[in-house]
Amino acid sequence: MLSFHLPRTAFVRPLLLAAAAVGLLAPTLPATAQQMVSIQGSAVNLRAGPRANAEVLWEVTRGYPLKVVGHQGRWLRVQDFENDRAWVARSLTGRTPHHVVRADVARLRSGPGTRFKVLAQLPRYEVLRTRGKQEGWVRVERESGQRGWVAKRLLWGW
Structure with a gap:
């Protein structure tokens, strides 16, 4: 009887690629991920x-x-x-990705920090498109198109 010894990756890699291509493999998230x-x-x-x-x-x-x-x-x-x-x-x-204002009022600023100019006051429940993040700050866009930065602690979302 003949036997062949191929590296395991010769079989596993094509199977994984095929399964991923047809959507059988879902990304695995850590238990703490939301x-x-x-x-x-x-x-x-x-x-x-x-x-x-x-x-x-x-x-x-x-x-x-x-x-x-x-x-x-x-x-x-x-x-x-x-x-x-x-x-x-x-x-x-x-x-x-979006965030919602969870504070009673949040300040939309021109940059990621309290030293930047206040562009607008955002009311509780306003929905904002997430455009970026930087050390405790979220770059957002309002429905009107106005963009700026809000302290992450005043928002909820991703």
Whole structure:
């Protein structure tokens, strides 16, 4: 009987590449990592259960960031910055990073630090597109297109 001894990578690498190409391998996240999503629709209902006819608990607008805490079929169980939980259809969410103002008021500054000029006052619940991060500061963009920096401790999201 003939036997062949090929390096293990001769078999494993092509299998891994093929599995990744067809989406069979999902990225593995550390146990402490949070999966975040943001709302894609202009206004989306968050529901009491994983079905379209479940009671509407509240509505969120485009970009609103949510932490995924579970899933069932095509539905995600999500949590907001106030630790409220609800269900949302996965198809209504995306992976575009956003933050929401969790402080009563946050100052939008021209740079990442308190010595920079204040450009605007941001109200609680304002949703901001995340554009970058730097040592305790988040570079954001408002719906109006105005850009600036906000202290990370005043925001929630990714």
